[in-house]
Amino acid sequence: MKKIGFLSFGHWSASSQSATRSAADVLLQSIDLAVAAEELGADGAYYRVHHFAQQLASPFPLLAAVGAKTRRIEIGTGVIDMRYENPFYMVEDAGSADLIGGGRLQLGISRGSPEQVIAGWRHFGYAPAEGQSDSDMGRRHAEVFLELLKGDGFAQPSPRPMFPNPPGLLRLEPHSPGLRDRIWWGSASNATAVWAAQMGMNLQSSTLKADESGEPFHVQQARQIRAYREAWTAAGHDRTPRVSVSRSIFxxxxxxxRMYFGRGEGSDQIGVIDNMRAVFGRSYANEPDKLIEELRADEAIAEADTLLLTVPNQLGVDYNAHVIESILTHVAPALGWR
Structure with a gap:
């Protein structure tokens, strides 16, 4: 059995061929697709975060709106770039959105992806400490965020507060119990997957990773997941972690x-991303019976407990609901996922 959700990058374009021609279109349709996906029986609505791009950016208003309009579906990100985040403010935003949604947030965070602008995090007021990289800064912000989510008091109360204080040191409010266990780290390498396990975060592995062995993408990704789980066990955490993989499946x-996606067999691609040699996983598009056999051979999907279907959001809510329903109805049962 697997949880199956969708992952939307939230693109918009002024093109006449696009069903999302503005930011308003994307935001409102993102909510509508979550509602439709819940009605179809999907398990998750996840959204990508990119800054300085015509895509979804600030996630928490959207997550809160989805939480208010749905009742069951998990609501998440994949991923929030922690180089841009104030961990203190983020704890308040995340706690509020999680309480609105009744404790359904599944927040994917990470160091982030290649940027639209040079060192965009500097425009947000952040810079790495002396001798550290922007990746180090992202992980440092994540560590502070995780510590604050525990809900322990740390701030000395004022002797003359505007409102009465509870006894002891104060924490950030609103606090959402359990959210700390629903934080995921988006990892591109085996080493960062191990670090995520040591930090007690769930694992999100996307449609690309560092090419560390020259093997097919799904083989390398499966090895990454196994390394993560071994590190989790060694760390002695007292809960079972979750692992998601993302795929383009039609x-x-x-x-x-067939017009949109029936262009023949896909294959892995090799490229360079942020000075890292990376392997990009293939897309899957085929008739359902053939698609089932292809997916059966994907080792990483077999290892994961959660599958996120990347959706072509610019084709509109109705078409994307059709894409999700096709997988849930005609593919997932034959593979034992439902």
């Missing part, structure tokens, strides 16, 4: 599907 059910 069941070709009609002529429109």
């Amino acid at each position: 069941a070709l059910m009609n002529d429109r599907d």
Whole structure:
């Protein structure tokens, strides 16, 4: 059994071919797709965060709105770039959104992806400490965020407060119990997956990773997941971790599907991203019976407990609901995922 959700990058474009021509279109349709996905029986609505781009950026208003409009589906990110985040303010935002959604937030955070601008985090007021990189800064922000989510008091109360204080040191409010266990780290390498396990975070592994062995993407990703789980056990955490992988998967059910995605077999690609040699996983698009056999051979999907379907959000809510329903109905049961 697997949890199956969608992951939207939230693109918009003024093109006449796009169903999302403005930021308002994307935000409102993101909410509508979450509602539709919940009605179809999907398990998660996840959103990507990119700054300085015509894509979804500030996640917490959207997460709160989705939480208010749905009742069951998990609501998450994949991922928030921690180089840009004030961990203190983020704890308040995350706690509020999680309480609105009734404790359904699944927050994916990470060092982030290649940027639209040079060192964009500097425009947000952040800079690495002396001798550290921007990646070090992202991990430092994450460590502070995780510590604050525990809800322990740390701030000395004023002797003359505006409102009466509870006894002892004060914490940030509102506090959402359990959110600390629902933080995920988006990892591109085996080493950062091990670090995520040591820090007690769930693991998100995307459609690319560092090419560390030259093997097919899904083989390397499966090895990363196993390394993560071994590190989790060694760290002695007292809960079972979760692991998600993301895939572009399309069941070709009609002529429109074939027009959009029926261009033949996909394959892994090799490229350089942030000066790192990376392997990019293939897309899957085929008739349902053939698609089932192809997915059965994907070792990383087999290792994961959660599958996030990347959706072409610019094709609109109805078409993306069709994409999700096709996988849930015609593919997942045959693979034992549902």
